[in-house]
Each structure stands twice: as structure tokens, then as C-alpha cells.
Amino acid sequence: MVKAAVQGRRAQNDEPSERPHPRDLVPRGPGTQTPLPRLRPVAPGRDRRVLFVTTEIADFIKAGGLGDVSAALPRALKPGYDVRVLMPGYRQILSAGKPIVRVAQLPASHALPACDIGRLVCDDGLIIYLVLCPSLYDRDGNAYGDDFGVGWADNDIRFARLALAAAAIVNDPSLLEWQVDLLHLNDWATGLTAGYVRWLGRRYVPSVYTIHNLAYQGVFGADRLEPLGIPPSAFHIDGVEYYGQLSFMKTGLSYASHVTTVSNNYAREITTPEFGCGLEGLLAKRALEGRLSGLLNGIDDRWDPRHDTHLAPNFGINDWHGKRANTQRVRRMFGLDPSGGPLFAVVSRLVSQKGLDLTCEIADTLVAAGGQLVVIGRGEYAIEQSLVALAGRHPGQIGVNIGFDEGEARQIYAGSDFLLMPSRFEPCGLSQLYAQRFGSLPIAHRTGGLADTIQDGINGLLFDEMTLEAYRATLRRAFDLFHATDLFYAMRRAAMAGRLHWRQAVVPYRRLYAELLAETSPASSSDHGSAR
Numbered sequence: 075m076v077k078a079a080v081q082g083r084r085a086q087n088d089e090p091s092e093r094p095h096p097r098d099l100v101p102r103g104p105g106t107q108t109p110l111p112r113l114r115p116v117a118p119g120r121d122r123r124v125l126f127v128t129t130e131i132a133d134f135i136k137a138g139g140l141g142d143v144s145a146a147l148p149r150a151l152k153p154g155y156d157v158r159v160l161m162p163g164y165r166q167i168l169s170a171g172k173p174i175v176r177v178a179q180l181p182a183s184h185a186l187p188a189c190d191i192g193r194l195v196c197d198d199g200l201i202i203y204l205v206l207c208p209s210l211y212d213r214d215g216n217a218y219g220d221d222f223g224v225g226w227a228d229n230d231i232r233f234a235r236l237a238l239a240a241a242a243i244v245n246d247p248s249l250l251e252w253q254v255d256l257l258h259l260n261d262w263a264t265g266l267t268a269g270y271v272r273w274l275g276r277r278y279v280p281s282v283y284t285i286h287n288l289a290y291q292g293v294f295g296a297d298r299l300e301p302l303g304i305p306p307s308a309f310h311i312d313g314v315e316y317y318g319q320l321s322f323m324k325t326g327l328s329y330a331s332h333v334t335t336v337s338n339n340y341a342r343e344i345t346t347p348e349f350g351c352g353l354e355g356l357l358a359k360r361a362l363e364g365r366l367s368g369l370l371n372g373i374d375d376r377w378d379p380r381h382d383t384h385l386a387p388n389f390g391i392n393d394w395h396g397k398r399a400n401t402q403r404v405r406r407m408f409g410l411d412p413s414g415g416p417l418f419a420v421v422s423r424l425v426s427q428k429g430l431d432l433t434c435e436i437a438d439t440l441v442a443a444g445g446q447l448v449v450i451g452r453g454e455y456a457i458e459q460s461l462v463a464l465a466g467r468h469p470g471q472i473g474v475n476i477g478f479d480e481g482e483a484r485q486i487y488a489g490s491d492f493l494l495m496p497s498r499f500e501p502c503g504l505s506q507l508y509a510q511r512f513g514s515l516p517i518a519h520r521t522g523g524l525a526d527t528i529q530d531g532i533n534g535l536l537f538d539e540m541t542l543e544a545y546r547a548t549l550r551r552a553f554d555l556f557h558a559t560d561l562f563y564a565m566r567r568a569a570m571a572g573r574l575h576w577r578q579a580v581v582p583y584r585r586l587y588a589e590l591l592a593e594t595s596p597a598s599s600s601d602h603g604s605a606r
């Protein structure tokens with residue numbers, strides 16, 4: 075996903091706001107402090123209501139792994155939880171041809187424009203509420219920036235608008251005639267929600283804030299507090315302040331009831347300076363409070379080579395003939411020469427996190443040893459250019475598609491023998507899970523969720539040090555393995571039989587939700603409701 079870690083950019087549409095509706099207003103005076111009510115008892119047997127706030131969903135608009143999780147987790151939580159998604163009404167969703175019914179209106183507040191809330195029902199019944207605000211979301215490009223990967227200059231306004239809409243829905247059960255019991259927020263772009271709920275202070279609901287990637291934080295200048303309606307009293311080390319600036323990510327970490335991230339190992343790593351992106355102190359504190367957990371992602375059942383309509387032919391465990399037919403197809407798609415050697419693949423956002431520079435460095439060795447490489451990816455221009463140059467140096471052996479195409483990604487997982495994923499850090503990683511499911515063994519750096527999901531020599535290959543030597547040595551192991559057919563097929567079988575379905579992955583989420591719902595509201599903090 076070309077997420078934009080925009081630093082302190084002023085919004086373009088910083089015009090004076092209309093008079094705000096009380097329910098959409100961040101309190102402005104010391105007298106507005108409201109005690110947080112206790113949770114209302116819920117009738118036994120009723121599904122608990124969860125508002126899942128996100129900025130991508132694979133059904134309509136996906137920039138990376140967050141889109142997959144947002145499509146799968148709310149669905150996997152049924153029954154027991156009535157999970158509804160709230161997200162921006164992007165052009166890609168408005169033009170998808172699904173009926174959208176306007177169900178509520180929210181007034182402008184500070185620099186945030188007025189918006190409507192639309193309701194869209196997916197074919198399987200999942201309800202998605204959309205923040206309809208064409209000036210903010212009805213544009214070309216992706217969820218976070220333009221077609222060239224440059225983050226939108228008004229991302230603070232865009233995602234504050236989403237966050238304040240979520241807080242308004244929490245605060246006023248009559249708005250959607252649906253009373254939220256629990257909020258689930260995802261990544262920096264939803265982080266302000268936890269703050270707005272606290273500052274509005276009318277209804278306490280527990281909140282889960284999931285870090286999918288700590289490296290994208292949404293840091294803006296301190297001058298954005300006023301336009302976004304953030305009380306100055308929240309601008310302190312235990313609130314929204316991050317080295318003199320405003321951090322959306324930190325707001326979520328500071329004010330959510332519980333923080334999760336997407337693997338156990340990454341949950342540990344982010345409490346250290348090496349991976350904590352300057353937030354390790356706060357994260358370590360939350361861990362000590364028992365308020366930071368690593369809950370591993372799963373895979374949606376729709377990722378299955380036996381039924382995937384993008385594959386020709388479909389195949390299952392032990393049908394290596396079927397798998398090979400997909401390999402030949404991928405070779406043809408990328409204009410590669412016929413070969414009896416292994417086919418390596420990259421399916422990735424092209425960002426420095428993913429270690430593509432190392433893959434470019436070892437590519438000559440890979441080709442010299444009789445291997446071939448296909449790449450599908452989009453992201454940073456410099457990485458795109460190095461990959462294009464690499465393909466130019468190895469015609470017929472390396473093929474590169476600069477683009478984002480889910481069908482093609484699935485064909486590549488199915489056709490490749492190995493997936494290269496030398497990520498510098500990786501919160502969980504889904505690409506390696508999909509590769510395993512499609513019989514392609516991941517070759518990865520032992521970090522984050524890669525260490526939690528790949529067993530070296532069983533369902534993939536891992537290297538410990540993020541060095542070219544270590545990566546190259548593991549590549550050599552891959553060639554040996556490819557020629558040791560029995561072992562290679564045994565590892566393929568183990569990888570394809572992995573049990574990381576959302577059916578299982580959802581269990582700790584259910585437990586966490588139940589624990590949070592059983593808690594009473596916490597004491598209000600010093601900046602609760604104490605606005606200008």
C-alpha cells in the first residue's frame with residue numbers, strides 16, 4: 075500500500091467551518107467535562123456490536139495487507155458479533171455499482187467538512203458504512219495518495235473526518251439506530267478516533283487499536299491541532315504529541331483501551347528501539363499494563379488453489395502436474411524462456427521495508443545458477459526503476475510487472491516455486507502465507523511475523539542476518555532443495571497444509587473483545603473533555 079507518512083503538511087481546504095452540531099463537536103471549555111458512563115448491560119443473546127474502522131477493504135479498494143484483513147476479520151467474527159465496517163467513500167466504492175443509501179448527516183467541525191453516512195450491503199450481508207464527502211474521497215489514485223504514490227496533502231483532514239464520524243456514531247446511538255459496544259481501529263489513519271471518543275466524552279466504549287505497520291504514523295505539524303479540533307490539553311507526552319508534532323498513530327496508542335499488532339514477535343519487537351519507530355517507550359508501557367498483544371493474521375478461505383478462478387488448472391496437495399502447468403503459464407505471461415530450473419517470485423509493495431534492494435543484488439546469482447524471477451509490485455519510483463533495469467539485463471530470465479493486480483498475484487503464487495521476502499521488518503506478512511497455501515516456499519528474513527509463520531526447513535527457508543551473504547547462502551539452499559525432489563515436495567505439502575485460516579485466527583480476537591466488554595469504563599484521564 076502506498077501509505078503516506080505525510081509530515082506536517084497543511085491541508086488545502088483549511089477554510090472556516092460551519093456551525094457544528096453538538097454531537098459532532100469537540101468540547102471547547104473546561105465546563106464541558108462529562109463523566110464517562112459505565113457500559114450499559116446488554117441483553118443476553120444479542121450479538122455485540124462492533125464498529126470496525128478502516129481505510130481499505132479488499133472487496134473494493136486494497137493497497138496491501140490491511141485490505142485483506144479488513145475484508146476477512148469482520149466476516150470471521152460472525153456469529154456472536156455484529157461487525158460493521160466504517161470507511162471513506164472512495165471513488166472506487168462509489169463507482170462499483172452497489173446501491174448506497176444515505177442514512178445520516180454530520181455537520182462540519184473546525185476544518186472538517188460536513189459529510190453524509192452511506193450504507194452499502196455486500197452480497198454476503200456485511201454492512202459497510204461510508205463517510206460520503208466527495209471533496210475528500212472522490213478522487214483518482216489510491217486510498218492514501220495519487221497514482222504516483224505521493225500522499226494527499228490533506229490526509230490529516232481526510233482521516234480526521236473519518237475518525238470524527240466514527241466518534242459521532244459511538245456517541246449517538248440514534249444516529250444509525252445502532253449502538254456501538256466496541257470500536258476496532260486499524261493503523262494510523264484511524265488513530266484519532268480513540269482521541270475524539272475520549273474528548274467528546276459522552277459514551278465510553280472499549281476500543282481495540284491494531285497496528286498493521288508502525289512505520290506509517292501520520293505525523294503532522296502541531297499547527298494542525300486547531301483545524302482538526304484536537305484540544306490543546308491533549309498535546310503532551312501521554313497524549314497526541316510526538317517530538318513536538320501531532321501523531322495520529324500515537325493518538326491511537328495513547329487512548330485505545332487495548333493495542334494489538336499482527337504477530338507475537340512483532341509485538342515484542344516494537345517495544346525495542348530497533349523496531350519501535352520512536353514509540354517503543356509507550357509501547358513497552360502498554361505491554362507492561364497488559365494492554366499490548368500480538369494476534370496473528372489468518373488467511374481467507376477464498377485463497378485456495380483448488381478453487382481459485384484465476385488459476386488454470388486448479389490444483390491441490392500432491393497435484394504437482396497441475397502446479398507445473400501454472401508455472402508454465404506464468405513463464406509465458408512474463409515472456410520467460412522455457413526452463414527446468416526453479417521459478418522465484420516477488421509479490422510486494424515496492425518499499426524499502428520489503429528489502430527489494432537485496433533481491434536486486436542477488437538476482438544475477440539467481441539467474442547464473444539457472445533460476446528465473448518474476449516480480450509484480452508497485453511503490454517507490456527508485457525501486458520500480460531498479461527492477462525494470464534488472465529485467466532489461468536478463469531478458470527471458472527475469473520478468474517485471476510494475477502494477478497491482480490481484481488475479482496476476484494469485485497466478486504468480488500458484489506458478490512459482492519460491493517467494494522472495496527479505497523484509498527488513500514485517501508485522502505479520504500475508505504474501506508468505508498465500509505463497510505457502512499455493513505451494514510456493516517463502517525465502518525470508520527471520521523477523522516479525524515471518525519468524526512466527528515460517529519454520530525453516532519445514533514450510534520455507536529463513537535467514538537470520540539481514541545481509542547479502544546470508545540471503546545468498548539461503549538462495550543456494552533453495553537450489554539444493556529444488557533438486558532434492560522428495561524433500562522439496564514434502565516441504566511443499568507442509569506449506570500447503572498450513573492451518574492459518576481466519577477461522578482459527580479469530581479466536582483470540584473473540585477472547586479479547588469479550589474481556590474488554592466485561593470491563594467497566596476506565597477513570598477519565600487529565601485531558602478528557604478539557605478542551606479550549
Ligand SMILES: Nc1ncnc2c1ncn2[C@@H]1O[C@H](COP(=O)(O)OP(=O)(O)O[C@H]2O[C@H](CO)[C@@H](O)[C@H](O)[C@H]2O)[C@@H](O)[C@H]1O
Nearest residue numbers: 138139286422423450451477478479483501502503504505
Ligand atoms: N503488486 C501487487 N499486485 C497484487 N497484489 C499485491 C501486490 N503487491 C502486494 N499485493 C498483495 O498485498 C498484500 C500484501 O500484504 P502483506 O501483509 O504481505 O504486506 P503489507 O505490507 O501490504 O501489509 C501490512 O499489513 C499486513 C496486515 O496486517 C501485515 O501482514 C503486514 O506485515 C504489514 O506490512 C497481499 O495480499 C499481496 O498479495
